[in-house]
Amino acid sequence: MATTTHLHLLTPPRLHASASSVPSPRLRTSASASLAHPLLLSRLRLTAPRPSRPRRRAMSVRSSLIDPDGGALVDLVTPPERRAALRAEAEALPRVRLAPVDVEWAHVLAEGWASPLRGFMREHEYLQSLHFNCIRLPDGAGVVNMSLPIVLAIGDREKEEIGDKPDVALQGPDGGILAILRRVEIYPHNKEERIARTWGTTAPGLPYVDEAIAQAGNWLIGGDLEVIEPIKYNDGLDHYRLSPQQLRNEFDKRGADAVFAFQLRNPVHNGHALLMNDTRRRLLEMGYKNPILLLHPLGGFTKADDVPLPVRMEQHSKVLEDGVLDPETTIVSIFPSPMHYAGPTEVQWHAKARINAGANFYIVGRDPAGMGHPTEKRDLYNPDHGKKVLSMAPGLEKLNILPFKVAAYDTVAKKMAFFDPSRSKDFLFISGTKMRAFAKSGEDPPDGFMCPGGWKVLVDYYNSLQTEEAAVAPV
Amino acid sequence: MATTTHLHLLTPPRLHASASSVPSPRLRTSASASLAHPLLLSRLRLTAPRPSRPRRRAMSVRSSLIDPDGGALVDLVTPPERRAALRAEAEALPRVRLAPVDVEWAHVLAEGWASPLRGFMREHEYLQSLHFNCIRLPDGAGVVNMSLPIVLAIGDREKEEIGDKPDVALQGPDGGILAILRRVEIYPHNKEERIARTWGTTAPGLPYVDEAIAQAGNWLIGGDLEVIEPIKYNDGLDHYRLSPQQLRNEFDKRGADAVFAFQLRNPVHNGHALLMNDTRRRLLEMGYKNPILLLHPLGGFTKADDVPLPVRMEQHSKVLEDGVLDPETTIVSIFPSPMHYAGPTEVQWHAKARINAGANFYIVGRDPAGMGHPTEKRDLYNPDHGKKVLSMAPGLEKLNILPFKVAAYDTVAKKMAFFDPSRSKDFLFISGTKMRAFAKSGEDPPDGFMCPGGWKVLVDYYNSLQTEEAAVAPV
Numbered sequence: 046m047a048t049t050t051h052l053h054l055l056t057p058p059r060l061h062a063s064a065s066s067v068p069s070p071r072l073r074t075s076a077s078a079s080l081a082h083p084l085l086l087s088r089l090r091l092t093a094p095r096p097s098r099p100r101r102r103a104m105s106v107r108s109s110l111i112d113p114d115g116g117a118l119v120d121l122v123t124p125p126e127r128r129a130a131l132r133a134e135a136e137a138l139p140r141v142r143l144a145p146v147d148v149e150w151a152h153v154l155a156e157g158w159a160s161p162l163r164g165f166m167r168e169h170e171y172l173q174s175l176h177f178n179c180i181r182l183p184d185g186a187g188v189v190n191m192s193l194p195i196v197l198a199i200g201d202r203e204k205e206e207i208g209d210k211p212d213v214a215l216q217g218p219d220g221g222i223l224a225i226l227r228r229v230e231i232y233p234h235n236k237e238e239r240i241a242r243t244w245g246t247t248a249p250g251l252p253y254v255d256e257a258i259a260q261a262g263n264w265l266i267g268g269d270l271e272v273i274e275p276i277k278y279n280d281g282l283d284h285y286r287l288s289p290q291q292l293r294n295e296f297d298k299r300g301a302d303a304v305f306a307f308q309l310r311n312p313v314h315n316g317h318a319l320l321m322n323d324t325r326r327r328l329l330e331m332g333y334k335n336p337i338l339l340l341h342p343l344g345g346f347t348k349a350d351d352v353p354l355p356v357r358m359e360q361h362s363k364v365l366e367d368g369v370l371d372p373e374t375t376i377v378s379i380f381p382s383p384m385h386y387a388g389p390t391e392v393q394w395h396a397k398a399r400i401n402a403g404a405n406f407y408i409v410g411r412d413p414a415g416m417g418h419p420t421e422k423r424d425l426y427n428p429d430h431g432k433k434v435l436s437m438a439p440g441l442e443k444l445n446i447l448p449f450k451v452a453a454y455d456t457v458a459k460k461m462a463f464f465d466p467s468r469s470k471d472f473l474f475i476s477g478t479k480m481r482a483f484a485k486s487g488e489d490p491p492d493g494f495m496c497p498g499g500w501k502v503l504v505d506y507y508n509s510l511q512t513e514e515a516a517v518a519p520v
Numbered sequence: 521m522a523t524t525t526h527l528h529l530l531t532p533p534r535l536h537a538s539a540s541s542v543p544s545p546r547l548r549t550s551a552s553a554s555l556a557h558p559l560l561l562s563r564l565r566l567t568a569p570r571p572s573r574p575r576r577r578a579m580s581v582r583s584s585l586i587d588p589d590g591g592a593l594v595d596l597v598t599p600p601e602r603r604a605a606l607r608a609e610a611e612a613l614p615r616v617r618l619a620p621v622d623v624e625w626a627h628v629l630a631e632g633w634a635s636p637l638r639g640f641m642r643e644h645e646y647l648q649s650l651h652f653n654c655i656r657l658p659d660g661a662g663v664v665n666m667s668l669p670i671v672l673a674i675g676d677r678e679k680e681e682i683g684d685k686p687d688v689a690l691q692g693p694d695g696g697i698l699a700i701l702r703r704v705e706i707y708p709h710n711k712e713e714r715i716a717r718t719w720g721t722t723a724p725g726l727p728y729v730d731e732a733i734a735q736a737g738n739w740l741i742g743g744d745l746e747v748i749e750p751i752k753y754n755d756g757l758d759h760y761r762l763s764p765q766q767l768r769n770e771f772d773k774r775g776a777d778a779v780f781a782f783q784l785r786n787p788v789h790n791g792h793a794l795l796m797n798d799t800r801r802r803l804l805e806m807g808y809k810n811p812i813l814l815l816h817p818l819g820g821f822t823k824a825d826d827v828p829l830p831v832r833m834e835q836h837s838k839v840l841e842d843g844v845l846d847p848e849t850t851i852v853s854i855f856p857s858p859m860h861y862a863g864p865t866e867v868q869w870h871a872k873a874r875i876n877a878g879a880n881f882y883i884v885g886r887d888p889a890g891m892g893h894p895t896e897k898r899d900l901y902n903p904d905h906g907k908k909v910l911s912m913a914p915g916l917e918k919l920n921i922l923p924f925k926v927a928a929y930d931t932v933a934k935k936m937a938f939f940d941p942s943r944s945k946d947f948l949f950i951s952g953t954k955m956r957a958f959a960k961s962g963e964d965p966p967d968g969f970m971c972p973g974g975w976k977v978l979v980d981y982y983n984s985l986q987t988e989e990a991a992v993a994p995v
Binding site for chain 1: 643644647648651652653654656663708710712713716717719720721722723864865901902905908909912913914
């Protein structure tokens with residue numbers, strides 16, 4: 046579904062390849078030298094852009110944004126005039142109670158982040174996701190990427206209550222009816238196999254497994270989702286939760302001719318900012334006139350020691366207030382998905398969902414969606430696999446993958462800078478763990494690591510934690 | 521590489537779809553009713569074949585066999601005139617000692633079963649295999665299926681010896697030089713992740729893991745393989761080991777216009793035979809004039825309690841001698857691959873390799889390549905997943921998947937027959953375990969379960985085992 050907009054919005058150089066099988070030009074950056082194998086389809090030649098096309102003459106032009114997966118953005122929220130009827134119908138249906146993380150997935154599905162998926166996966170979708178990380182479109186129209194199973198687990202009792210009834214009502218954790226799932230299919234929840242194929246390990250201690258799989262039921266229920274009302278969290282952050290369609294509208298309103306997405310679940314330091322600003326500069330050099338940054342923190346389930354969403358959002362807004370990122374060319378919004386910490390498998394989902402929101406460039410860093418191995422002293426994933434897998438993933442051919450240049454603290458220039466291996470001893474790497482240690486101890490990080498307003502948000506958060514801990518500590 | 525043959529070989533109805541993205545017609549059999557979802561691309565309409573094309577007028581026509589993956593059958597065996605030079609060159613190279621199972625994979629690669637793969641996988645191939653079960657062809661030419669990583673492990677010491685030398689010599693288990701691996705790439709062997717993603721479990725006791733991964737080195741080495749001479753086993757069965765090219769030549773010689781492959785690693789009972797003969801009948805009804813059966817027992821590594829290859833081959837030859845299968849329309853040959861017992865992941869490899877040997881129909885049964893869970897009392901895989909995953913697998917679109925009809929012993933008709941659920945109490949299911957129990961105890965199975973000549977082979981084998989056991993038992 047390409048939206049229409051007005052002539053003053055540019056018809057830009059569309060460097061992303063169409064969904065055809067024509068190979069895209071290769072990425073040529075130093076960071077991607079290791080990706081130069083012919084089968085490794087990095088898809089962007091930064092040094093030799095195509096010339097801009099002439100502007101069209103018609104009074105309105107189609108949006109210049111990348112098409113959503115499957116061609117049309119899925120919207121599963123019931124129109125207001127049908128809600129009362131749906132509520133009445135739901136009263137008579139068998140019920141399934143959602144866990145908080147299921148609500149997040151219902152939200153993701155309802156707004157079309159997982160387009161063309163129209164509900165929790167039925168078995169044929171689940172199996173394709175699990176084995177191939179992609180799902181075949183009907184009528185030979187190729188595949189779309191879909192690397193995480195988006196599934197809903199139920200127990201024996203619920204399965205029995207549903208019997209062969211085609212539709213079920215989905216209740217929120219508080220009991221309110223949120224949605225109807227139609228033409229349901231119930232199939233076994235092979236937890237061990239799901240975990241092994243999604244995470245590449247079955248070691249105990251995977252955060253999402255502990256939260257959402259280990260205690261879940263032994264069946265999965267798939268079907269077509271109809272959400273009765275837009276899902277809200279009433280946490281003061283709902284205005285940040287723009288749907289893919291709202292984001293597309295905003296990009297079009299701003300006349301974006303390129304959208305580059307930055308997924309994160311950590312505070313923004315000046316190294317991130319350097320990277321994002323540098324990406325914009327490179328896109329301008331390529332011939333784009335108005336590249337817009339989608340700064341897109343993940344807002345669903347995260348592990349206990351990640352910085353909570355409200356703190357991160359406050360920190361991000363300080364980064365824009367302090368002028369580290371330009372508010373004119375940046376949109377900050379929340380990506381409602383829960384976090385799997387499934388590394389190379391999950392980064393595909395992170396990228397794919399942003400296509401649906403209109404992003405045609407995706408910045409990928411070291412060890413995306415990775416974490417430490419839960420039982421061994423090592424990274425769970427090879428830190429390079431994420432970007433390699435992403436650049437080869439079926440269904441992501443139309444997305445331009447931008448490998449992250451490594452930034453570190455340059456102790457000579459006293460600022461964050463791209464790492465220069467020829468003078469490696471001048472650089473200081475400040476990991477998330479080290480950053481948290483600074484903030485907890487009240488010690489200031491090196492000057493220029495993060496804007497002062499943003500840093501203060503973190504320090505205040507860790508101070509409040511310590512106050513809380515002191516309050517509950519035994520006297 | 522399509523071979524040419526003469527006009528008296530038919531130009532048959534080619535029901536398999538070409539490698540384009542045009543969707544193939546759907547399978548319509550009762551056994552496939554559960555596969556009828558639109559995204560589940562079963563690819564054959566048994567009830568409505570296309571009419572035969574008219575014969576071509578030219579004096580010679582291209583082979584009517586299905587094209588190998590990637591368009592050309594890979595042949596990595598060095599021509600005789602170059603062998604001496606290669607041996608001399610190998611003398612000066614760093615060496616890697618192959619385990620028996622590595623030799624089997626070298627054999628598989630050398631003959632092109634894994635076409636278009638030209639050697640042990642480099643990392644970009646390995647990652648695609650592990651995450652997507654398929655590998656992208658260059659120049660946007662789509663993907664080929666490749667569900668098992670075909671990799672070679674080395675240890676720290678070998679890695680150090682190789683250093684940055686581009687080529688290494690591969691030695692057999694006895695020390696003789698077998699091959700050269702060129703333009704090598706060495707990358708980490710992430711065993712846990714490889715096992716989890718390939719088997720969907722990391723439980724201890726997976727036969728291939730115990731045999732070939734657990735003790736293997738922490739690095740993988742990929743490269744282009746040049747095998748110095750055709751690999752032979754000198755076990756009296758080498759004449760059964762036809763390469764994909766030899767099989768194609770044989771199919772063309774017999775004028776095959778359809779080739780249906782039956783993968784097995786067990787003795788053939790009359791239920792199997794019923795299925796194979798019934799498949800031929802159905803192909804004839806579809807309009808094929810000369811469907812040929814490739815009875816294709818797996819000849820590489822198998823688990824300890826499987827019936828050994830020489831016994832199986834003797835049993836298979838009795839089945840043909842006894843006329844249960846027609847030697848005129850059957851080719852018995854050994855598939856040299858080792859067995860992973862990796863269920864839905866492995867069955868794709870079994871099917872894909874047979875495309876390279878010219879088969880355009882593949883018979884898939886219940887729980888293909890499955891086994892019991894190594895630590896829990898259940899099947900490791902859902903028995904239906906194999907055929908479902910196979911019918912959806914990327915790169916296998918051109919193969920016609922024939923779901924196995926269940927055969928069992930009909931106690932009324934006193935023969936193996938397709939199971940009729942309307943009189944299920946009349947049927948006796950004889951599992952492999954039960955069959956082995958009969959053979960071990962010397963008890964005869966029900967009349968009509970297996971041809972007498974074939975049964976005698978099994979009884980003799982288990983008798984010999986018991987004699988051996990008695991011989992080594994403490995007095």
